[in-house]
Amino acid sequence: MNVRKGSTVWVPDKELAWIPAEVIDSDDKFVQIVTDSGKTVFVSAEKLCPRDADEDELGGFEDMTRLTYLNEPGVLYNIRRRYALNDIY
Numbered sequence: 001m002n003v004r005k006g007s008t009v010w011v012p013d014k015e016l017a018w019i020p021a022e023v024i025d026s027d028d029k030f031v032q033i034v035t036d037s038g039k040t041v042f043v044s045a046e047k048l049c050p051r052d053a054d055e056d057e058l059g060g061f062e063d064m065t066r067l068t069y070l071n072e073p074g075v076l077y078n079i080r081r082r083y084a085l086n087d088i089y
Contacts, residue, residue, distance in 0.1 A: 003031050008051040010073035011035065011043060018073035020051060049073050060085065 003009065007023040011033060021033040030042045050069045060081035061067055067074050082088050 003045055003048060008053055009033065010049040010051050010071070010077075011041070012047055018049070018076065020077075060087070062087075 003023045003026050005023055005025060009021050009023060009031075010018045011021045013019045019035050019037075021035045023031055023033055024040070025032040026045065029044065031045050031048060032040065032042050033048075034040050049071045052068045052074060060078045062082075064070065064075060064078055067078065079088075
């Protein structure tokens with residue numbers, strides 16, 4: 001995955017499965033990110049998944065094929081968001 005400064009990504013987490021983050025810096029081997037909780041970490045670019053930029057603005061996508069990045073964390077986040085809004089169908 002090609003990551004640039006300012007890119008929004010999903011980062012694997014032991015407790016929550018995936019957490020949202022933003023890329024601060026990157027080099028050949030590692031990417032420096034800041035999570036939504038403010039924690040700064042270095043991770044391998046291979047472990048990151050791209051995140052839809054507008055997924056927080058909408059109430060989730062009714063049709064998941066409209067997701068820009070159809071990956072595990074994006075699908076799980078969309079389902080969780082739709083259930084929270086009681087709009088699962």
